């Protein structure tokens with residue numbers, strides 16, 4: 001983790017974040033903003049940096065004809081932020097003045113403040129990023145997706161990934177106060193303009209929690225009965241643990257990470273739900289008793305969450321995928337041994353890669369004779385989301401935008 005220390009305005013902090021992500025491969029969520037930044041400026045800096053990353057390729061297309069050669073990254077990021085702000089409707093003179101003064105203040109950029117001025121003054125009157133093709137995913141991710149889902153689907157996914165995602169929430173079964181929003185067929189509620197989440201009705205009372213509609217579907221597919229014993233193998237930060245506990249299951253939530261498990265504890269406390277918490281490596285842990293059902297929300301490339309994590313294409317290169325696929329298979333094999341006879345295991349990943357979904361399922365069926373896929377039995381689930389094997393492939397372009405997920409329910413004799 002690296003602190004962004006160069007300056008204290010929202011704009012300069014946003015450029016610092018861009019430098020950290022694009023120059024040093026820092027995760028957006030790990031970049032530390034300067035303490036001097038006020039709450040609203042902090043939120044603005046994060047919003048600006050996130051939006052620039054989401055629109056980066058479009059912004060660079062606008063800048064390309066105006067640059068004879070690529071300037072140093074710190075200068076380029078000042079220009080990128082200014083182009084985004086112009087496209088977002090900010091007045092040209094204010095954006096240019098701020099960008100030039102930002103360049104003048106930086107040790108690495110001051111000598112090129114004239115270039116910043118010249119380039120930004122040459123921008124067209126109207127900067128319309130939405131008129132340009134949406135940014136494409138990196139090749140290591142795009143290629144297998146084109147192969148699996150086709151070009152048209154991949155283009156539709158990329159179009160959605162360029163938009164600011166809505167916030168979905170999962171209400172408790174007995175929720176009293178739930179914010180206004182669009183109720184999705186699966187029961188999630190979509191908030192179009194949520195504002196500050198903690199200020200919304202029912203937040204303090206724990207009547208609901210933020211959870212993407214796709215992420216909430218794995219537990220819905222489990223059709224949990226009250227009193228069933230359920231193990232949530234990779235539980236933190238706990239959105240699915242809350243759903244399981246709310247459905248009346250006797251939940252054991254396990255995760256390898258103590259700090260992440262602390263978030264499960266906080267979430268349970270706020271919502272007044274309960275679960276037994278275990279911090280352990282599932283590859284070495286063993287339960288005392290078997291379970292009626294198990295949820296394995298396995299660690300994965302998280303490529304299905306690109307809408308909300310637009311830094312991902314710039315900090316990952318796909319080299320971790322093979323190791324993750326191996327870990328997922330090992331966790332799956334181990335967890336299958338903890339099921340009661342006839343019990344069910346829901347395997348899911350928030351990945352767009354077939355290697356972590358469809359192919360992982362096919363390999364598990366080959367490794368475990370007798371293992372069967374339980375086809376989903378939810379009336380609201382569009383049949384075209386069900387794969388030939390009986391899994392569920394959720395794509396980010398469904399329902400106007402959701403996380404990419406693969407979910408399959410398995411049962412062993």
Ligand SMILES: C[S@@+](CC[C@H](N)C(=O)[O-])C[C@H]1O[C@@H](n2cnc3c(N)ncnc32)[C@H](O)[C@@H]1O
Pocket residue numbers: 215233234235236237238239240241254255256257260280281282283297298299300
């Ligand atoms: C996709 S996240 C789980 C998200 C969670 N189910 C939810 O809905 O909030 C994957 C989790 O797996 C955990 N994990 C990774 N390797 C593990 C292992 N060997 N044993 C147990 N947990 C592990 C990580 O710490 C991480 O919290």
